[in-house]
Amino acid sequence: MCQAAIYPGSFDPVTYGHIDLIKRAQEIFSEVIVAVAHNPLKNPLFSVQERIEMLKKATADLKGVEIVDFDGLVVDFARKRKAKVLIRGLRMISDFEYEFQMALTNRKLSEQVETIFLMPHESYSYISSRLLKEAASLGADLSHFVPDFIDLALKDKLRKSS
Numbered sequence: 001m002c003q004a005a006i007y008p009g010s011f012d013p014v015t016y017g018h019i020d021l022i023k024r025a026q027e028i029f030s031e032v033i034v035a036v037a038h039n040p041l042k043n044p045l046f047s048v049q050e051r052i053e054m055l056k057k058a059t060a061d062l063k064g065v066e067i068v069d070f071d072g073l074v075v076d077f078a079r080k081r082k083a084k085v086l087i088r089g090l091r092m093i094s095d096f097e098y099e100f101q102m103a104l105t106n107r108k109l110s111e112q113v114e115t116i117f118l119m120p121h122e123s124y125s126y127i128s129s130r131l132l133k134e135a136a137s138l139g140a141d142l143s144h145f146v147p148d149f150i151d152l153a154l155k156d157k158l159r160k161s162s
Helices: 016-028 048-058 074-081 093-109 129-137 148-161
Strands: 002-009 029-037 065-070 085-089 114-118
Touching: 002 016, 002 074, 016 029, 016 048, 016 085, 016 114, 029 048, 029 074, 048 065, 048 148, 074 085, 074 093, 085 093, 093 114, 129 148
Parallel strands: 002 029, 002 085, 029 065, 085 114
Antiparallel strands: none
16 A cells, blocks of 8 residues: 545535545555645635544544644645645546646645545535535435535534524
8 A cells, every 4th residue: 555645625514425535545545634624715614623523423434544634735734744645536527627727736836745636436426515515505405415414513504504
């Protein structure tokens, strides 16, 4: 197996698509560091601590997975953790342009950090946290997209924020 890899993201909230990518990365890397970003520009619904707790619960049965948070540039975080690989998910072709730009920018910022793209199982390829938050706000059943405890937390959070 290869060294540690970092899977950064907002995970607001974590979905079965995220969990699928963590499992895929776990098959390739000895350690998968799931790094929850402090990105206030994305207007997250859940706090960083809530997202960390959800991820820990969702990945509790997976070995070699560490859940942490980070602030700032992901390449700086990778250097600090001595990781040379970033994992990014590609769901649809529409993700490619943004992810490609980000990968090239990260490469320019740090040539020592490489980005590897993984595709989730096709049954998760259309899931996005943004879309699920919208569907939850309209009362949708999210059991096919997120673990039950996340579905409940999402609906509770939306109820309290409205």
